[in-house]
Each structure stands twice: as C-alpha cells, then as structure tokens.
Amino acid sequence: MAYWLMKSEPDEVSIDDLAARKTVPWFGVRNYQARNFMRDAMRVGDRAFFYHSGCAEPGIAGICEVCAPAHADDTQFDPDSPYYDPKATAEQPRWLCVDVKFVQKTRLLPLAELRNHPELAGMQILQRGNRLSITPVSAAEWAFIKERLR
DNA sequence: GCCAACGTTGGC
C-alpha cells in the first residue's frame, strides 16, 4: 500500500464536496507524469492526503482512498469541458483517472506549516517549482503528518 | 495581479 498527496482546487472539488459525494473520479489531470502515477502505481486501497490548492488557504484538508483503478477520464471527450482534448478518442483515450472515496476531513494543515518541519523537507510538494498534482508520500512522511492532523 | 517555474508546442 502506497501513500500520495493529491491536489484539488476547492472551487472545483473540495474536501466537503468529497464528503457529500462519497466518491469522485479524479478527473482533469492533464500531465503525463501524474497520469502515469495513476495508471502504473496507484492501487485500490492506497491512501492520499487531499490537498487544497489555488485558494486562500492552501494545505492538507483531509484524507481519501483510491477505490477504483485508472480508467478513461470522461471529461476529455466533452467539447464543453475545460478538460476537453480533441486528440483523445474512445478507442485511444489519453487521459485517465482513478476514483477516490472520502475517508475523513481533518483540520486544515497549511502549506506554511508543512514547510516548518525539517522531517518533511524531502516532500515533492515542497520542492521549488513543484507543480505536479499527484505526488508520492513516504510512509514516514505519512505517519508524521497524520500525527499532526488531530 | 504578479511572477517564478515548468511542460508543451511547433518551426526549423
């Protein structure tokens, strides 16, 4: 079982939205590295920190769990979607998503606080210029952060 | 709104 950090803009899907909907497809990933994590490395049962980005209070907002393996992201086929990709076809989808289910909402653990812990300095999300929306989290980082989410 | 960093595109 592996651990992850998954970014979402709360305007689009917040931890409260996930709590209300129970499960959501992780649609809208348009980066090959993040797609490949979903396709090749994420497994049902993996857990992830649900991170709010692009908002007033960026940080970890909760925990979710992968509940379906990677499948075609429907938004790539929808001309009305901002995630539409004209080069994608049903036979050869380009973009995939896993489904995640709600596990718990936590206190908001701000990005600034993550940066304060030397134990977390190696986290990919904290590296300069990092933009990847899905990043792996080590077991040690997972345990350290979970302890501080109470 | 600004800006640094990064990924993608497309001409050559």
Place this chain on the structure above:
DNA sequence: GCCAACGTTGGC
C-alpha cells in the same frame, strides 16, 4: 533533435 515562445500552475 533543438529551442524559443507560449500557456499553465500555484503561492503570495
């Protein structure tokens, strides 16, 4: 295959 230009991400 190179690389400049462009668009996007995301914190501040």
